[in-house]
Amino acid sequence: MVKAFGEFLLFIQSMLTRKERLAVLWQRTLDECIVIGINSIFIVAIVSAFIGAVTCVQIAYNLTNPLIPKSTIGYMVREMTILELAPTITSIVLAGKVGSSIAGGLGTMRITEQVSALEVMGINSASYLVLPRILAAMLMFPLLVILAMALSIIGGYLAGSLTGALSAQEYIEGIRTDFIPYNIVFALIKSVVFAFLVSAISSFKGFFTQGGALEVGNASTTAVNNSIIAILVADFLLAALLL
Amino acid sequence: MIEVHNVQKSFDGNQVLKGITCTFETGKCNLLLGGSGTGKSVLLQCIVGLMKPDLGSITFDGTIFTNNKVQIRQEIRRKIGMLFQGSALFDSMTVYENVEFPLKMLTPEMTREERRDRVEFCLKRVGLENAGVKMPSEISGGMKKRVGIARAIAPNCTYLFCDEPNSGLDPLTSIKIDELIHEITHEYGITTVVVTHDMNSVVEIGDHIIFLYKGLKLWDGNKDEILNAQVPELKEFIFSSSLVRAAKKVDDETQGGLAAATTDEAINI
Ligand SMILES: Nc1ncnc2c1ncn2[C@@H]1O[C@H](COP(=O)(O)OP(=O)(O)OP(=O)(O)O)[C@@H](O)[C@H]1O
Ligand SMILES: [Mg+2]
Numbered sequence: 171m172v173k174a175f176g177e178f179l180l181f182i183q184s185m186l187t188r189k190e191r192l193a194v195l196w197q198r199t200l201d202e203c204i205v206i207g208i209n210s211i212f213i214v215a216i217v218s219a220f221i222g223a224v225t226c227v228q229i230a231y232n233l234t235n236p237l238i239p240k241s242t243i244g245y246m247v248r249e250m251t252i253l254e255l256a257p258t259i260t261s262i263v264l265a266g267k268v269g270s271s272i273a274g275g276l277g278t279m280r281i282t283e284q285v286s287a288l289e290v291m292g293i294n295s296a297s298y299l300v301l302p303r304i305l306a307a308m309l310m311f312p313l314l315v316i317l318a319m320a321l322s323i324i325g326g327y328l329a330g331s332l333t334g335a336l337s338a339q340e341y342i343e344g345i346r347t348d349f350i351p352y353n354i355v356f357a358l359i360k361s362v363v364f365a366f367l368v369s370a371i372s373s374f375k376g377f378f379t380q381g382g383a384l385e386v387g388n389a390s391t392t393a394v395n396n397s398i399i400a401i402l403v404a405d406f407l408l409a410a411l412l413l
Numbered sequence: 414m415i416e417v418h419n420v421q422k423s424f425d426g427n428q429v430l431k432g433i434t435c436t437f438e439t440g441k442c443n444l445l446l447g448g449s450g451t452g453k454s455v456l457l458q459c460i461v462g463l464m465k466p467d468l469g470s471i472t473f474d475g476t477i478f479t480n481n482k483v484q485i486r487q488e489i490r491r492k493i494g495m496l497f498q499g500s501a502l503f504d505s506m507t508v509y510e511n512v513e514f515p516l517k518m519l520t521p522e523m524t525r526e527e528r529r530d531r532v533e534f535c536l537k538r539v540g541l542e543n544a545g546v547k548m549p550s551e552i553s554g555g556m557k558k559r560v561g562i563a564r565a566i567a568p569n570c571t572y573l574f575c576d577e578p579n580s581g582l583d584p585l586t587s588i589k590i591d592e593l594i595h596e597i598t599h600e601y602g603i604t605t606v607v608v609t610h611d612m613n614s615v616v617e618i619g620d621h622i623i624f625l626y627k628g629l630k631l632w633d634g635n636k637d638e639i640l641n642a643q644v645p646e647l648k649e650f651i652f653s654s655s656l657v658r659a660a661k662k663v664d665d666e667t668q669g670g671l672a673a674a675t676t677d678e679a680i681n682i
Pocket of ligand 1: 424429447448449451452455456610
C-alpha cells in the first residue's frame with residue numbers, strides 16, 4: 171500500500187519532468203477534452219436530472235409537517251445537489267466512464283508495445299499520454315459538474331410540478347432562499363480534486379499494466395474501484411477542511 | 414557500429430543475460446539468432462534503452478549510451494528506428510498519421526509539405542502508397558510490418574532494430590519483409606539489428622549473425638560460415654529444421670552452392 175503510493179508519486183513526477191513542447195501538449199489536451207468531456211455530457215445529463223427529480227420527490231414525501239413551508243423542498247434540493255450530489259455523484263459516474271476508458275486505453279497501448287514505441291522515439295510516454303488526460307479531466311469535470319447542478323435543479327423543478335408536490339412558485343422561492351455562493355466554489359474545488367484523483371489513479375493503473383487482455387480488464391476494474399474509494403475519502407476530508 | 418560490452422541483466426535472481434559482448438556493423442543486417450527465451454528481446458530492449466542493463470555498456474558509433482546524460486541519450490534515440498514484434502502501430506491514427514508521427518514529434522522545424530513528401534516517399538518505399546487512409550485495424554499483419562518499417566525509417570534513422578519481423582507471416586511475405594529490410598539497410602547504410610529464429614532469414618539476409626544461447630553469445634560470423642560452425646548448440650538449432658537438413662544433404666551431394674560443407678557430422682548430430 172505504502173509502496174504503491176510511493177510508486178504513484180514517482181509516476182506523477184516522471185510525468186512532469188522532460189515535458190513535450192507546449193503546442194503538442196495543448197493539442198493532446200484538446201483531443202482528450204473531447205473524449206473525456208463532450209462524450210460524457212449525455213450520461214451526466216441523464217444521471218443528474220434524475221437525481222434532482224428523485225431528491226425532490228423524496229423530500230416532499232418525508233416533509234409532512236404542515237408548519238414547514240413547501241418552499242423548503244426547493245431549498246433542500248438546491249443545497250443537496252450543489253454541495254454534494256452534483257460534484258460527487260457526477261465524479262463517481264465519471265470514474266466509471268472516464269476511469270475505465272483511461273485505464274483500458276493505456277493498458278492496451280502498454281501491452282501492444284505502443285508505449286515502448288513512443289519511448290524508443292525519445293518521447294516521454296508518461297507526459298505525452300498521461301498529462302493531457304489529467305489536464306483534460308481537471309478542465310472538464312468542473313464544467314460537467316456545473317451542468318449537473320443546473321440539470322438536477324431543473325429535474326427537481328419538473329418532478330415537483332409534475333407530481334404536484336409543490337408549485338413552481340414555491341420551488342423557485344425555495345431555490346432562492348439563503349443562497350451561499352461559496353458552496354458553488356466549494357463544489358468546483360471538489361470536482362477538480364476528484365478529476366485529478368480519477369484520471370491520475372486510472373492512468374497509473376493502466377500505464378503499468380503487464381500481461382495480456384485479461385490484465386487490461388483487471389486494470390480497468392481496479393482503476394474504477396480505487397477511484398471511487400479515493401473520491402469518497404477526499405470528499406470527507408475536503409468537507410472537514412473547507413466547510 | 415554498435416558495441417555491446419559485457420551486458421548483464423537479471424529479473425528477480427533469474428539471470429537472463431550473462432555478460433554479452435558483441436558488435437553490430439554499419440551498413441549490414443546483423444542478426445540476433447537464438448531459441449525462444451534465450452534473451453534476444455531483452456538484449457534488444459537493453460540496447461534501445463527500454464530496459465537498463467544491470468552491468469555493461471552500449472556504445473553507438475563511439476558515444477556511450479548506457480548511463481549517459483539525458484540529452485546525449487535523447488540525441489541517440491532520435492537516430493533509432495524500431496520495428497516491434499507486434500508492429501505496435503498507434504491504433505487511434507491512420508497509416509499516414511502513424512508514419513508522420515515521429516516527424517511531427519522529432520522534427521518540428523519540418524513544414525507540413527515536407528512531412529507529406531517524406532511520408533509519401535516512405536510509404537512508397539515499402540510498397541503501400543495507397544494505404545495511407547486506412548486504420549491499422551483494417552490492414553493485414555504483413556502490411557502492418559511494412560507500415561512499422563516506414564514509421565521507423567521516416568526520420569532518417571541511422572540504426573534500425575527489428576524484433577522478429579516475420580513472426581506470424583507466411584513464408585512468402587516473410588521473405589518480402591526480409592528483402593525490404595535488407596535493401597533498406599544497404600541503400601541507406603543503416604546499422605540494422607534483426608532478432609530472429611527463422612533460418613530462412615539467416616540464409617537470406619544474414620550479413621553478420623550472432624548466436625545467443627541461454628544468455629550467452631556462443632558464436633558469430635556470416636551466413637556462409639554458419640552451416641559449418643562447430644558449436645554443438647548452434648548445429649542443433651540450425652539442423653532442427655528438416656528443410657535445412659534436406660537442403661544441406663542435396664548441397665553436400667552436389668558439392669557446391671552456398672555452403673560447400675564437408676562435415677558429415679553436422680547432419681548427424
Ligand atoms: N520484464 C520481464 N520481467 C521478468 N522476466 C522477464 C522480463 N522480460 C523477459 N523476461 C525473461 O527473460 C527471458 C528471456 O526473454 P526474451 O523475451 O528475451 O526471450 P526471446 O529470446 O526474445 O524469446 P522469443 O523468441 O520467444 O521472443 C525469459 O525467460 C523471460 O521470462
Ligand atoms: Mg522475443
